[in-house]
Amino acid sequence: MRFPWQRDRKQQELEQELQSHLQMAASERAERGESAERAQQAARREFGNVELVQQVTRDQWGWRWLEELMQDLRYGARMLRKNPGFTLVAVLTLALGIGANTAIFSLVNGILLRPLPYDQPDRLVQVTGFYPKGAFAAMRSQMQRMDVAAYVEGYEFNLTGNGIPVRLTATLVSADLFSVLGAPAETGRTFRPGEDLATQNNYVVLSHHLFQQRFASDPSVIGQWINLEGMQRQIVGVMPADFRFPSPQTDVWIPLDIDPRNTVSYWAGDFMPVIGRLHPGATLAQASAEIRLFQSQVFSLFPWPMPATWNAGVSVVSLRDGLVSDLRVRLLILLVAVALVLLIACANVANLSLSRAAVRGKEIALRVSLGAARSRVVRQLITESIVMSAVGGALGLTLAAGGLSLLKSMLPADTPRLSDVTLDWRVLLFAAALAILTGIISGTAPALHASRTELTEALKAGSRGTTHSASHALRRALVIGELGLAVLLVCGAGLLIQSLWALSHVDPGFRSENVLTARVTPNESFCNDPGRCFSFYRDLVRQVRVLPGVANAALINTLPLGGRVQKRSVNIENYVPASSAPEPLLWMNAVSPGYFQAMRIPLLRGREFAETDTSGNSRVAILSADTARRFFPAQDAVGRHIRLLGQKEWCAIIGVAADVRGYDLRQSVPQWMDGTLYLPYGPGASLEDGHVPAEMTLLIRSAGNQLQLEEGLRKLASSLNEDTPIAELKPMPLILSGATSAPRAVTSLFSAFAALALILGIVGIYGVISFFVGQRTREIGVRMALGAQHRDVLKLVIREGLSLTLIGVAVGLTAAFALTRFLGSLLYGVGATDPLNFAGVAVLFAVVALGACYVPARRAMRVDPIIALRYE
Amino acid sequence: MAPRYQNRIELLQGTLDLLILQTLQWGPRHGYGISQAIRANSGEILQVDTGSLYPALHRLERQKWIAADWKLSENKQRVRVYRLTASGKKQLLSERSRWEQLSDGIAGVLSPARRGGQA
Secondary structure, three states: OOOHHHHHHHHHHHHHHHHHHHHHHHHHHHHOOOOOOHHHHHHHHHHOHHHHHHHHHHHHOOOHHHHHHHHHHHHHHHHHHHHHHHHHHHHHHHHHHHHHHHHHHHHHHHHHOOOOOOOOOOHHEEEEEEEHHHHHHHHHHOOOOOEEEEEEEEEEEEEEEEOEEEEEEEEEEOHHHHHHHHHOOEOOOOOOOOOOOOOOOOOOOOEEEHHHHHHHOOOOOOOOOOOOHHHHHHHHOOOOOOOOOOOOOOOOEOOOOOOOHHHHHHEEEEEEEEEEEEOOOOOHHHHHHHHHHHHHHHHHOOOOOOOOOOOOOOOOEEHHHHOOOHHHHHHHHHHHHHHHHHHHHHHHHHHHHHHHHHHHHHHHHHHHHHOOOOOHHHHHHHHHHHHHHHHHOOOHHHHHHHHHHHHHHHOOHHHHHHHHHOOOOOHHHHHHHHHHHHHHHHHHHHHHHHHHHHHHHHHHHHHHHOOOHHHHHHHHHHHHHHHHHHHHHHHHHHHHHHHHHHHHHOOOOOOOEEEEEEEOOOOOOHHHHHHHHHHHHHHHHHHOOOOOOEEEEEEEEEOOOOOOEEEEEEOOOOOOOOOOOOOOOEEEEEEEOOHHHHHHOOOOEEOOOOOHHHHHHEEEEEEEHHHHHHHHHOOOOOOEEEEEEOOOEEEEEEEOOOOOOOOOOOOOOOOOEEEEEEEEEEOOOOOOOOOOOOOOOEEEOOOOHHHHHHHHHHHHHHHHHOOOOOOEEEEEHHHHHHHOOHHHHHHHHHHHHHHHHHHHHHHHHHHHHHOOOOHHHHHHHHHHHOOOOOOEEEEEEEEHHHHHHHHHHHHHHHHHHHHHHHHHHOOOOOOOOOOHHHHHHHHHHHHHHHHHHHHHHHHHHHOOOHHHHHHO | HHHHHHHHHHHHHHHHHHHHHHHHHHHOOOOOHEEEEEEEEEOOOOOHHHHHHHHHHHHHHHHHOOEEEEEOOOOOOOEEEEEEHHHHHHHHHHHHHHHHHHHHHHHHHOOOHHHHHOO
């Protein structure tokens, strides 16, 4: 009986009930002899006011609040329709604010909040350190609180034999990865324990998309053998389409090759991330304690000393947090920025409502004087504001839905969990809650203010509405607040833009213009006979050099900014590592003669590699300038010697090359490495596993016509053996700009929000100054009648606008001084409180605000004293 | 205008509820019937105002002390007929005893001598 939708029926029943009462009373009177007409009248008189009886009876139903709410909603909607101009501006402002917030929240939701799509995701954890196979094997056997699994991303394998050879992206995994994630295969099975040990690991699990595209979704492929990188592997299973660990790029999962006899690969191969599943009842803290104990013991297992800083402070965090670690900060910064934009939008709408409340003061005063309780008026005004923000929210949600794909395309493609970003129920709930909250925030101040209107004053003030000083103070405070927030955001955006500019104008150490890169990706086994490999590459470079338009060509194993690193421990002549520290770890680049010339990397000392250096008869090396300075601080590095750990021959250092930002634009090598080493691509350039690099990147400097060059290269590629494909033609400038894609995404979003804040702030000050002029039309008329010049009027208006702006800028700069340091990790080449930036923002706001004040000021100057005085 | 009615309901609330429950103990009745019965049984002294009666009926119904059904009256008219529920009967008993205590108390205050004499 309590349900609102039964209300209409109940209302009808009540009417019938009272009607039957009246009829019975009348017919009883008629039976006593009264005439029908008199009886009706008497019964009615005795009954009293039917409407009123209905109303007081209805009050007993307990739906009064609902009835009032419906009434308020209807009234609110009517008021908004009656003021289309105001409504349009306010709704659009709120729609932008809510839409931007909803879009950013859907990123936060998909990437940070949504549970991982695995079984019991809250039990999944990540160990914050990185471990080689040997340390992982020890960890796996010792952990009591959790099951652990390791993986390493980004391997590429050639799939040959089944039609055209393709290059696959593989993730190497320990056999337990799938069971730890709780992810069963869609068809077939995943790996069994032990299937990641050497000689027992010739299996492969396919991703759903590879299964579809390459194997036509034919379930009979399970059990078949395929040739991956020259090795036969049996397909044991296919994962479901929604299984995308660690990233959607993975085409196949291949077991690790855990082999304790291969000391180098076992203890110095890939340092892998480790994930785990807590045992029932175990906590994060217990798992963390256990991993710290393990970390303190694992050093003694290594066949050589490990630096004490390796995995220092390791702990166990939830997998969801672990996967997105550094993205979290960026997203939260964006979320804060966009929330500030919404606050500014709220202040703007509140300001608009305040100016309208002045007009509506009379209506409200009348309602109060007719007996409406103040609380009732406040409730009604806030309801009105919520109706408005609900419309804004609906529009904003549409904006967010449309903008989301654009937003996703702006983010770097390797952003984790990007595919989990959708408009789900959490986002809808967020948008709805935001709309209501926005309505309350932007509606409360005007509502409280309006309800305080005094009747006599309101009626006296006539059609001009009221001129409360309290109202003006509130409006000034709102505008100062929103200008302050806008200044804060623009300062932040300025710093980010400066950083991005600095980062994209970093000298990478090489000249990327007119350089085309192409990866040559033969099977790993192609170089089992190194001689064959060297002659192939020598011929390739020779062929490329004679293609039309080619100025120069060279080879390197790990392209600068290419995302791949080749580490190698070395002995350095006369250099003794501090006690218990390991030998220096350098980034080993194997390059063909002519590399430095092709990349225009200056040689600071000595000479470049020559063809004669590739034979291996005389071992030579080149160091980067930083590395030379570090290990030979007092003397010339040229003429000294360096040796790869495990080799007998020392290499003579023949040159020192200028530094190259090879790892990213901020540093030439990762933090954990000590320098950069160049070796000529030849017998001396062996990797940790003893082989020479099979995969090389071709660098071609063209004299001009890139298109012609690409065509020539494709022709050349098609003439090659299918075992040695040329893939990924990429201009070097593109690789260079790719290195700034992540900061560029954050910076452009943040700047867009700051621009929005600036516009809203300017609209805000324009609104307040217009209102100020409107209120003072009469005063201005009087002044002009008394001889004031246009200039004086202009001064009056500008003074008001400028004082508000300057206070707002002061507030904003103070906030910026306190808060921009939170941007610290995103800044490059600029301090968090860069004075030039802050001063620029202050000037920008002053100029733009002056412009915004000038429009109403001109209106004030055009006031005709006669009309102004007559107008009342 | 509403507040005036509300005051009167409050003034009569306890008693009116008791009178309605008591009236329904003799059998189901519609609203008009209830008001007539109270009037007749009180010797025409108590006249229940419809503005108090119907809110009281709907309130008692909400508290589940009485229940209502639509029925046809003798002259074939659809009327809403109220009847006492089981919990209404319990409520009637407790309200009666409270009323008796109250009227004893009031009587005692109004004629202290007689009360003292009896003691």
